[in-house]
Amino acid sequence: MITGAVEEGGVVRWLIVGGIAAFWLFQVWANRPVAYGPGVLAPEEPRQKIYAASQTVACNGYNLKLLASFDITAKVLSRRTYHGQRGDELSPLDLALGWGPMSDESILKDISISQYGRWYHWHVRQFPIPRREIEKHSANMHLIPATPELSRALQDIRTGQIVTLRGYLVEVTAPDGWRWRSSLSREDTGAHSCEVMYVESLE
DSSP states (O other), rough: HHHHHHHHHOOOOOOOHHHHHHHHHHHHTOOOOOOOOOSSSSSSSEEEOOOOOOOEEEEEEEEEEEEEEEEEEEEEEEEEEOOSSSTTOOOOOOEEEEEEGGGGGGHHTEEEEEEEEEEEEESSSSSOOOOHHHHHHHEEEEEESSSHHHHHHTOOOOOOOOOEEEEEEEEEOOSSEEEEEOOOOSSSSSSOOOOEEOOOOOO
């Protein structure tokens, strides 16, 4: 009886280990980067129109002031989900996006890209294009989904995909005075240069 119990426990343990391994392999496969080959895949500049009037949207206990309508088609250079810090419950996902030359895989193969701390970082051994072209054709976007369905769809985005996002660049405020404001330029760098985007549509 004791021996049988040990053997049964061993089978259960191996089934659990096998299930975890299968789930991990599926996640790796499902989230593998997408490759299309060389060539500019997102040639257009992001489209932005400044809002003259003051308009706000309530979202998850925050107020979002609409600063500009925003429409971008770009290649996903990197993606990262965040949890546990201020604003993460509102905007759990950052996408580093590239357009123009920064959507060309023959250029991107020479650029190392990463994200952490709500920043997007890139590194090169030798510039495949001028530094300023990298800075002007890529950006880190803090995404605020307008609906639960959009939130789930955004989480399914894979590195390398071409996506179109439509919505608004916003300034977020909380009742305690906390504030998070989007950049309104694609040419700035460093602190406060990221876009905070309220996403209403994803393709």
